[in-house]
Amino acid sequence: MPNRSDNLARPRARKGHEHDKPITKVSTGSVVVPDPNPDWGAMATMLWSSATDSGVSTFYGSTDWATLYLLCDTVQHWTEQGGRRSPELLRVVMQGLGSLLFTEGDRRRLRVELEQPDAEPEWQAELHLLVSDMSTATP
Numbered sequence: 001m002p003n004r005s006d007n008l009a010r011p012r013a014r015k016g017h018e019h020d021k022p023i024t025k026v027s028t029g030s031v032v033v034p035d036p037n038p039d040w041g042a043m044a045t046m047l048w049s050s051a052t053d054s055g056v057s058t059f060y061g062s063t064d065w066a067t068l069y070l071l072c073d074t075v076q077h078w079t080e081q082g083g084r085r086s087p088e089l090l091r092v093v094m095q096g097l098g099s100l101l102f103t104e105g106d107r108r109r110l111r112v113e114l115e116q117p118d119a120e121p122e123w124q125a126e127l128h129l130l131v132s133d134m135s136t137a138t139p
Helices: 042-053 055-059 062-080 087-099 104-109 122-136
Strands: none
16 A cells, blocks of 8 residues: 655655646536435445545545445345355445545555544654654664
8 A cells, every 4th residue: 555645755756657647627516415225234324424424525426426325235235145245246345435435545546645634632743752762762
């Protein structure tokens, strides 16, 4: 999984990749997020609610929400299967979630990083200082 941009030794643009290609931008209309299916079980509902809470859903258009709805329906069907569940169906669902940038690894591969809105907690800043002091200390 690629590192976050703030963990790189040098900017990606200097590594010889073609990241300077122009991006085509189009404005979107209003996006209406559909309500989840009340018949979904715990797994499909958890996927839906985690998507609505995620910062990446800011970029979702109507087709993305429709795709997620379909994937949640598929997950519901997969969890209801009796006996052995289809690994192929799970692979298709995971691939579909990846196309929606569902996990951090998916987002990093496309160089999309979600920032936490709050500043770094004090305890975390102290931990960083402690670790840096330990790494510079001589045994």
